[in-house]
Amino acid sequence: MIYLDYAATSPVRAEVLSHMLPALQGEFGNPDSLHGFGRQAAALVGDARDEIAGILSVRPQEVYFTSGGTEADNWAVRSLSAGEKFAVSSIEHAAVLEAAKLRGEHILLKCGEDGIVPLSEVERALKAGAKLICLMAVNNETGCVQPIEEAAALCHAYGALLFSDCVQAASSCDLRALTAAADAISLSAHKLGGPKGVGLLWVRKGVKCPPLIAGGEQERGLRGGTLNVAGIVGMAEALSLAQRERGVFSAHTGALRDVFEKSIVSALGGGAKIDGTDRIPSISHLTFQGGGEWLLGALDLNGVACSGGAACSAHAALPSHVLTAMGRSKEDAKRGVRFSFGLETTRKDAEEAAEIVVRLIKKSSGE
Numbered sequence: 340m341i342y343l344d345y346a347a348t349s350p351v352r353a354e355v356l357s358h359m360l361p362a363l364q365g366e367f368g369n370p371d372s373l374h375g376f377g378r379q380a381a382a383l384v385g386d387a388r389d390e391i392a393g394i395l396s397v398r399p400q401e402v403y404f405t406s407g408g409t410e411a412d413n414w415a416v417r418s419l420s421a422g423e424k425f426a427v428s429s430i431e432h433a434a435v436l437e438a439a440k441l442r443g444e445h446i447l448l449k450c451g452e453d454g455i456v457p458l459s460e461v462e463r464a465l466k467a468g469a470k471l472i473c474l475m476a477v478n479n480e481t482g483c484v485q486p487i488e489e490a491a492a493l494c495h496a497y498g499a500l501l502f503s504d505c506v507q508a509a510s511s512c513d514l515r516a517l518t519a520a521a522d523a524i525s526l527s528a529h530k531l532g533g534p535k536g537v538g539l540l541w542v543r544k545g546v547k548c549p550p551l552i553a554g555g556e557q558e559r560g561l562r563g564g565t566l567n568v569a570g571i572v573g574m575a576e577a578l579s580l581a582q583r584e585r586g587v588f589s590a591h592t593g594a595l596r597d598v599f600e601k602s603i604v605s606a607l608g609g610g611a612k613i614d615g616t617d618r619i620p621s622i623s624h625l626t627f628q629g630g631g632e633w634l635l636g637a638l639d640l641n642g643v644a645c646s647g648g649a650a651c652s653a654h655a656a657l658p659s660h661v662l663t664a665m666g667r668s669k670e671d672a673k674r675g676v677r678f679s680f681g682l683e684t685t686r687k688d689a690e691e692a693a694e695i696v697v698r699l700i701k702k703s704s705g706e
Contacts, residue, residue, distance in 0.1 A: 354576060387572050423470035454617075458490060472499060522546050607627070621681070
């Protein structure tokens with residue numbers, strides 16, 4: 340199998356696993372217990388929190404651990420600037436869009452055909468009284484980078500907050516620049532070579548953040564429940580590696596994506612369209628003239644693992660809300676496929692996958 344679905348999840352890196360093992364074996368205590376075992380576990384969590392705070396250039400007490408990006412997104416969207424008008428972009432992850440529906444009436448920021456939410460949309464919402472803008476740093480389907488720093492500056496000029504889902508940004512973007520601009524961000528470990536089931540919400544000091552889960556004093560009384568010590572330790576190491584290796588990651592995946600896309604476009608011409616501009620190097624979203632749900636199954640049967648968009652929505656045979664927000668028809672929005680690359684992906688993988696894609700598309704059209 341050729342794995343080209345790193346945007347959905349990534350394998351746990353050996354360095355990360357080695358950091359996690361002590362918390363799974365010898366230092367297994369509950370970090371809220373007062374005895375020695377608990378103090379050992381609490382020290383691991385404290386060290387991980389300090390390390391992550393250093394990576395993000397924020398205060399340790401501003402970092403709240405969660406079960407993943409979805410929980411962090413829900414917490415931010417449903418809690419920040421509670422009771423005030425708010426806005427979300429039309430290309431957000433479902434975790435943000437569905438949480439927005441639960442919170443209530445909101446303003447939807449439109450997206451351009453290029454996959455970018457224009458600043459004029461942000462200002463439109465702010466002029467309408469929005470006190471919270473939710474705009475992801477990198478779109479999880481197309482990989483398009485959004486203007487977070489400029490949007491945050493606009494928000495602050497109007498006395499509003501900016502929350503940014505940064506789950507897809509951590510391997511390619513400078514997170515310090517994002518935390519310097521935004522008021523809150525979310526991250527998830529398993530997109531970075533870390534374990535599943537752990538993420539974080541960073542909230543700038545002074546920003547009011549109501550509790551998410553009652554029933555315990557964990558996370559300064561805002562999120563009850565026993566902490567995932569091993570996951571937190573693994574996330575700290577994965578995040579450290581991802582930010583240190585951004586240059587290597589971007590160069591490696593960008594070169595593979597270019598080989599992959601050029602092979603497909605040169606063979607299929609107008610039958611394949613590259614979706615979006617200003618993309619991170621590791622994501623390639625293509626719309627095929629003869630594509631559809633059948634293509635994902637055929638690729639899987641022929642040894643290529645990829646997706647039609649977010650893994651959270653993979654079982655719903657619906658048009659991509661991201662592509663429809665970019666102005667595509669519903670039929671066209673069902674023909675997109677996301678291929679995503681990682682450090683483990685080889686040039687041979689990219690070339691062979693491209694050949695398989697071209698062969699399947701041509702076969703479907705009778706060539």
